[in-house]
Amino acid sequence: MTGSPAANPSAADLPERLAKHTVRYSDHGSVNWDDLTPMMQHYVAIKEEHPHALLLYRVGDFFETFFQDAITIARELELVLTSKDAGKAIGRVPLAGIPHHALDRYCTALVEKGFAIAICDQVEDPALAQGLVKREVTRVMTPGTVLEEGMLSASRNNFLAAVVMAADHWGLAYADVSTGEFFTTQSRSLKQLTQEVMRLQPAETLVPTNAPDIITLLRPGEPSEHLPDCLPRQFCYTLRPQAPFTQSEARQRLLQRFRLRSLEGLGCEHLPLAVRAAGGLLEYLEDTQKSMQVPLQSLATYTLSEYLVIDHQTRRNLEITQTARDSTFHGSLLWALDRTVTAMGSRALRRWLLQPLLDIEAIQARQDTLEDLVQDGNLRQILQQRLKQIYDLERLAGRAGSGTANARDLVALADSFARLPELAALVASAQSAYLKALQMVPPELEQLGQVLRSHLVDTPPLYLNEGNLIRDGVNDKLDSLRQQVAGDQQWIANLEAVERQRSGIATLKVGFNKAFGYYISISRAKAEQAPADYIRKQTLTNEERYITPELKEREARVFNLQAEIHSLEYDIFVQLRQQVGQHTDCIRRVAQAVAAVDVLCGLAEVAVYQGYCRPHMGQHRQIAIEAGRHPVVEQLLPTGFFVPNATALGADQSTGSGQALAGTQPRSSPDPDLIILTGPNASGKSCYLRQVGLIQLMAQVGSFVPAQAASLGICDRIFTRVGAVDDLATGQSTFMVEMNETANILNHASEHSLVLLDEIGRGTATFDGLSIAWAVAEHLASDIRACTIFATHYHELNELSGILDNVANYQVTVKEMPDQIIFLHQVRPGGADRSYGIEAGRLAGLPPSVIRRAKQVMHQIEQHSKIAVGLRRGSRPKSSPHKPSDDTVAEPVEQLGIFDA
Template sequence: MSDAAKSDSPPLREGKNPAHHRERSQINRDDLSPMMRHYVDLKDEYPHTLLLYRMGDFYETFLDDAVTIAQALELVLTSRLSGNNVGRVAMAGIPHHQLERYCRMLVGKGYAVAICDQMEDPAQAQGLVKREVTRVITPGTVLDEGMLSARSNNFLAAFVLAGNNWGMAYADISTGEFLTTQHSDRDQLAQELLRLQPSEVLFPTDAPDIQRLLRPGETSEYLPEGIPNQFCFTMRTQSSFTLPEAKQRIQQVFGVRSLEGMGCEHLPLAIRAAGGLLVYLEETQKENHIPLQPLCTYILSEYMVLDHQSRRNLEITRTSRDGTFHGSLLWALDQTRTAMGGRALKRWLLQPLLNSEQIQARQETISELSQNTAFRGDLQSLLQQIYDLERLAGRAGSGTANARDLVALAESLDRLTDLANLVADGKSEHLQAVQMVPSTLEKLGVRLRSHLHQTPPISLTEGNLIRDGVNADLDRLRQQAVSDQQWIANLEKDERERTGIPTLKVGFNKAFGYYIGISRAKSAQAPDDYIRKQTLTNEERYITPELKEREARIFNAQTEQFQLEYDIFVDLRSEVGEWAGLIRTVAANVAAVDVLAGLAEVAIYQGYCRPKMAEGREISLVDGRHPVVEKSLPPGFFVPNAAQLGTPGISPDLIILTGPNASGKSCYLRQVGLIQLMAQVGSFVPAQSAGLGICDRIFTRVGAVDDLATGQSTFMVEMNETANILNHATERSLVLLDEIGRGTATFDGLSIAWSVAEYLAIEIRARTIFATHYHELNELATLVENVANYQVLVKELPDQIIFLHQVHPGGASRSYGIEAGRLAGLPPSVIKRAKQVMTQIEKHSKIAVGLRKGSPHAKPPVNSGSKTVPAEESQQFELPF
């Protein structure tokens, strides 16, 4: 029982600050007990962690940490006597067997946890039990399977700033991925962090309180401006981020003399970030070696740029409304069978390719897999039998894998051979990549299977790990154990015959070991050589010198056997760790095949086509569909639509899209963006046919969002996002805008919308779909040659309208907003008055002609019936009140 459980003070519930609670700085250390003094000294070494201190069957915390975890974990807060003149201090603890569960909760709340374990048996300790911090768990350094999401990476990132230049490195220590980059646009640093969604971010600072962890939302004067504070940030000393130290650390870890092969030799900020990250891993992981893949340098310009707003609006991995996986693009496309494949698909969707050869290589594999249903089914069935090779190799390399992990690894390595045989006739690049299993891994799998029991226990210190015939000494000890157990079994029979007591039994108790039990009624018949050991209500228990001698022999042999099994297992685990890099290389190839097989499955059952990747800027879609909405509806319910953009002389660069609310304008915008994105991922797309040029960026401005935390209104957020688009879009970009200018006065909003549309069409010539309720923008198509009007059709009936969800050429003249209000349930009197006001406004408003007259691109005025409206008359507008 823990000291917490034995405390005689009444427990204090979470949220109560006990009178005996004092901060560490308020206590005279000379007055503390040796144990508490050791705790406080360790806490000084890890000031910004929660220190879990092993005491018997519990991990205890004291002082400030006790109050923190009691509140964070909703535990009972109690107290403990801590020495002379100190009195009681706050204490809270957790059972040792629930360490993983509670650490997962603490890390999930943004805390770092230092684990202090007992390094010797308390029963054999002389004085204070030796304890050491064996690992530090921070949000970005989690390795335990139960604390990780199987289908998402857990990234630890680090960045270094130098003016507008920055370098960043990130790693997932559970999978071994380790990448770095450098860039000159500081805005892109925030976008990269938002793409990666790292669990923890390191950055160097001159702050006096270094190594401080900032939890999500916590601000600090030392956090660089423009960096989103939604992550856990750990401030670090500058020393570990200096160029000489960082470069030396990378070379030392990976055993290289130059960083040329890693592609970052001439990227000093990238080197500094990567080196600082490695130092942090060494400090937190202690003796555990983390087998990272060799550092890889990537360049942002190698991938399509998707800013955070576009990822959110397109709902690539999460829905924008409630942040759930269900209803996202990833949800619609994920038919992967392995955790590795699930993570790979997520990465692919967030980093679409710009290289048409890589895109076509993925398309070739999907095409090959989609043409043979039986083959694809066998492939996916086999993939489902492969465990998470990346993380299994990582746990083996770090020394945290258990026997079941290695058995799973052995089974997976065996499946790799089956996979190679299955795809032996594959023609595409990605299938050919898994057609050969390295002989080293084949031998490793055989060795693991021949050494390990098929169903070993989780514990590594209780035996039953290693098969018979592996080690002669282990076989001898097991044979001796069998002999000793037989002796024990025979003892009961022999003693019954010797004593004449038919109910005599030989039993075992953890506290006293082996004993001879005789009922109280027969205890007088116990032989003289029996030594009474324990008296119970109905039984007397005895031992004999011979029994105790045999017991000692059994225990010693068992201890020796368990230790020998453990040593053999550790050697096996170390051997696996040496090949972690090769295992992960193979795993990456398997993950790619898994992703492509899943995309082929989706393509077949959802009726997708293979897009033709064109050299120019064209977007040509026949019967395009929204992949998520279509999957959410019954078969055949989704109305497909065409899209034509970017082909000189054939299709416009900018489409003005009008139509009523809820008619499908936003869905149309998003489906064009998602089809373009899916094509550059290498996927087939939801359309009858598709011809698509490579797109460097996709920009979206959809929906009304405010940012109250920074004091920005909905309209200001809209203007900020619009400014970002206009400042970064190119003629190879795809811009999707919905309702620009609706957050301010009518004249202001219409003017902004008009000028934004003109700028995109004329100055940038980006491929753009501009959805709006400003029907006056339809005039722009008569002024600018690369602009066209499209509308979403409706069918009007006497008492209702029917949305047809069909996009056709031409501009809508009405938005049917009042009808939408009626459908939403506005009172009839409100609807009636709205129609009266609208009638008067339509009579007096001549905004469109005024905009046309004032445009620098104006053509001769358009005849309105038999009368041309003069420019001066077009400025007149009065409300009919």
């Protein structure tokens, strides 16, 4: 059987298996078409139209592949590779197939591996076909265009993106065909494009190329000279011709799709690259989805400046959606905050975390709703109970609009619509914006839900051609056909008793099987008593099977009527699905409101049980956090084990409106712009850095934050530089990666940015690293004046606080015992002068002999070497930080007296 998995197939076995079947041709392009059988000629012709896709060709109960496609899916899906006769002159060619009922399962595996699939199905009844059964490509399935529920992750979007570049400008469009989201933007800087693609993590990205007649899908990591260097190689890319991405064609396609006379209303009339990307994306959907119309929402234009900028390095270091070490969901910020109960809410929370807000009013609107849900625990819990009963409206509407929804999808929609009035009643008196959005249930959806419930049975079958979809009383003709079938079936059900009495055979039975139909069974011993009008049809070991003309007449009538019933039920269902599809936009607007409330209910749940506070947000630079905590680490530790710490950064220098750290005396001067943070390894410096970044991010998402109190300004960007990572693929060392990331920070940070640096300069020689760390810290404090926490083991950097007024020293404290140190994980004023690295090595399990020798060497170094760091007195005025003059920069290090050995 072609679809049976091999025992242990491997790629290495493929040549041997091909030889075993005496295959002469493994590439369809190497055969003479005239020598092929008619079916194989048709296969090759369709394959020529879709060279970039694996062609699944329906043959009976299987979808089969031939030539090189057969070799590919046999390898990728671990199927048996066999062969098929393709004509006398051709001989046998490679063949591998999958059962038609397992199509979704195998397609899921192929799409996840980055393949495109062209599905060539039978479009006429084989029983009615004359000659070759008519077949057509009904759909091209690619990583970015899947709609099937089983092929999508419920908790994240599946984006299809398109990129157009011109010099240093670029346009980007992206859509999720399953939810209908459709966005476009245009900007400068190819680095911004890289970061936006990394944020989206698209399943597939379209790139126009000048290469002639090229339509190619590049799997992750697959090289291509046509792919721009700025696009990350870990994603799938589809190279497309330029024509659909030209300004005139793309613009016209958008106008036709949304029935507009101008793109002004979409916000992209004067964004030519954004228009080209969006139009090219639409053309690709039309090309791959064939006659199926993908219901996209109206195109929305956005700008990168609308949101807090978080580059890929910061997302990785802050572990927003996955951990940095092993890329798992568990241990990420999303894991810690996700208490949503719907798939729509889970996706929305991910989007919110990756695009925090800059608009204080929008942030406060979310906070106001959170406040209501935190204070009214009963409302929150009942809302979540009702939300659990609502299905994924976004994707259900998408499948209905595209004509791929089944009856169970429509029943799920009807059940969800029935919950909407209950939600509206719960929030009837609410005043916050997000709860008020649920107060009005569109009447057309209530009516649509009633129609669906009155037409569809409660538990319809999965497949639409099996009947039993539509209730009685919906259609007079359907009811009449069912009555006729019921009458004939009742006659057949009574036949056994009638024939037993007529024949006198008490053991006579009436049976049925799919291959034979209805029959009368008599044991071999009683066969001689069979009535004369019985027609023998089958002889078995212990019985004889008969039919009668009347039985076969009734059987034929039942089968014909059932086929007519199934066809009529399908027609009624299609009308219902089309009716739902006409309300796709309305359903999705409701879905967005439901998803937002689901997110806020979940955030309120976390806030209540984890003890979060509502941060005060303002248009200032200040970061004042009292008893702040890391939102993830505190959930991973036993209750009460996490040690909270305060943070005070960036108060207005002119007003001196700084706040003291908890447990310390108020500073006479404003809070610093830059903190030099020192302390031992494993004492919690990196955790402290990340917790400040996550608290700022959560606040701009609109969430409450893990702190006793917080007053935060609006940051335009958050930068983190944490950890040591090689980039072997591009030949960059740990230190070079560190310098690249540091350069990016210094070139893009502003006074409204939050910068979190950990161990700058540790990847090179001590003096080199210390010099770089000093200069970086000085530049951030003096020239950029960004709110910065600079964690380091270069204790010499503590000298900066004596030179620059907006720099302060803090340390993570320890308690020294005679034979060990105890990490207190408390951040306090003052700089540390030791890192306890040898003690950390002992805790890690270094052999005792190594620890003893390390202490001896350290003692010798301390006796014979001294590094005293400090700018020459008077070379940098202490009264106020300033940008060094050209003369100062030109002075040699020795003359400045920074290093003294």
